[in-house]
Amino acid sequence: MSKLYLVPTPIGNLEDMTFRAIRILKEVDFILAEDTRTSGKLLKHYEISTQMHSHHMHNEHKSIEGILKRIQAGETCALISDAGTPAISDPGFLLTRACVENRIEVDCLPYATAFVPALVNSGLPNDKFVFEGFLPVKKGRQTRFLLLAEETRTIIFYESPHKLVKTLGHFVEYFGADRQVSVSRELSKMFEETIRGTATEVLAHYTNKPPKGEIVIVVDGNRKA
Structure with missing residues (x-):
């Protein structure tokens, strides 16, 4: 089922990653990352090979339309930030709002932020x-x-x-x-x-x-x- 997952990531210690977060990142069709270089280290650590795309404050206004089309076409997407929960002083609000407005399901995994x-x-x-x-x-x-x-x-x-x-x-x-x-x-x-x-x-x-x-x-x- 197509949807957007907001997936929190560790604020420092990689051992703080949850089992569910790892599973979701392995199962989705593509991942949006604030900095693909930073997130690449996390994905490599947990042997996650899902396709990753850059999504940050400088390009999020332009990329949202394309992301929505992919999700509406049946794909599932996970949004992660460099550390912590997306949209808390990090990109995420604009995409979440766009999904809500277009009646796309949004699922935010629970997790502590800094x-x-x-x-x-x-x-x-x-x-x-x-x-x-x-x-x-x-x-x-x-x-x-x-x-x-x-x-x-x-x-x-x-x-x-x-x-x-x-x-x-x-x-x-x-x-x-x-x-x-x-x-x-x-x-x-x-x-x-x-x-x-x-x-x-x-x-x-x-x-x-x-x-x-x-x-x-x-x-x-x-x-x-």
Whole structure:
């Protein structure tokens, strides 16, 4: 039966791949990958020989029509990102929406994405939270911080290593020096670490020790609001 599968992949440790995900990737007619070189290593590890095509933020607008035609013709497709669940700060939303609009079945396999373990091991309240993903680089950045300064729920961000210190500095400026922050780096990988403390303390740590790798930041909500 033709459909689109959204298949999460490990955020670091290849042992985190599920049995079902491996089976689906072997059974579908073709796989859409954010970076075929990165995904090629995963497929090779699990001896998956399914045909793979590139599908990323720079070509997804142009490629969707062709993908829909293949699925409507009876083929099954799996979409994977470089790491984690497709459409969570990665390509996937546009294709999923197009499939839904064209009454094509979409099946998203359950799996944790990077922010889930970062949130859980932060020690900060996780009964209510808001996922912000990546902050605006320039336009709208200050406005976003001003709005989030009043947010009472725990806030989750993704950040690149070369922007982390700048972002932590903005936390001190807009959220306050004593706001609790947890930074998880390289989750599930060999050099995984989580640094917790006030915004000032975490800023000082990474100012003295420049970070590397994938980063998730968890920030306590405004308890004074």
